[in-house]
Amino acid sequence: MSIWSRILEALKALGAGESLAAVFERLRSPPEQRVGFAIAVIALGAKMAKADGLVTRNEVTAFREVFRIAPEDEAAAARVFNLARHDIAGFEDYAKQVKKMYGDDCRPLMDLLDGLFHIAMADGDYHPGEEAFLARVAEIFDIEPRAFRALRARYVPDAVRDPYDVLGVDPATPLGEIKSAWRQLVRETHPDRMIARGVPEEAVKLASDRLVEINAAWEEISTERAA
Numbered sequence: 001m002s003i004w005s006r007i008l009e010a011l012k013a014l015g016a017g018e019s020l021a022a023v024f025e026r027l028r029s030p031p032e033q034r035v036g037f038a039i040a041v042i043a044l045g046a047k048m049a050k051a052d053g054l055v056t057r058n059e060v061t062a063f064r065e066v067f068r069i070a071p072e073d074e075a076a077a078a079r080v081f082n083l084a085r086h087d088i089a090g091f092e093d094y095a096k097q098v099k100k101m102y103g104d105d106c107r108p109l110m111d112l113l114d115g116l117f118h119i120a121m122a123d124g125d126y127h128p129g130e131e132a133f134l135a136r137v138a139e140i141f142d143i144e145p146r147a148f149r150a151l152r153a154r155y156v157p158d159a160v161r162d163p164y165d166v167l168g169v170d171p172a173t174p175l176g177e178i179k180s181a182w183r184q185l186v187r188e189t190h191p192d193r194m195i196a197r198g199v200p201e202e203a204v205k206l207a208s209d210r211l212v213e214i215n216a217a218w219e220e221i222s223t224e225r226a227a
Helices: 003-015 020-025 030-048 057-066 071-086 091-102 107-123 128-140 145-155 163-167 175-188 191-196 206-226
Strands: none
Touching: 003 020, 003 030, 003 071, 020 091, 030 091, 030 107, 030 128, 091 107, 091 128, 107 128, 107 145, 128 145, 145 163, 145 206, 163 175, 163 206, 175 206
């Protein structure tokens, strides 16, 4: 059974009256967290796509870029997206359940937020409704403001990109410690690590863009310190 079929089963359970909490409770174990992660991206992405009052073709396309969908799974994926878009549960309910699923581990939550930013910027416009949506999701996820700013700066053209924010360090941090933080982020962004923490293989492509940003931040800081 493909991941899309399993996701569809979970969403059908919601449609049949099962509570969101009960569905996510079944998805808390590591093997099933991939399904929970995918449902969270789909549901939050579908609801955020309406935050600016309009669901565009670009936003749907961006969702397909976050998830590599095999031709044979196209129909199931489309049904999943449409079910999530019309689900009566609010986006905060989904955000709280996925936060509960991962607990204090913010790494998969950052992965999820990364995908949502990708969808938000698909139409080339960062709407105030999307800003409010993403800021609230980050708050529910307990994402540190510095980490949220770094992610926002990578996607939003008018945002100031701070390399120290990207690496999650203070400008006063010694270079050796910054280098250690950079190496740790590189390790955590490796596809195998992402899959191990419950990110579906279909969504691991997010890591390539993030890795470029992490390496660019380290290069900028190390060059600046060497001057």
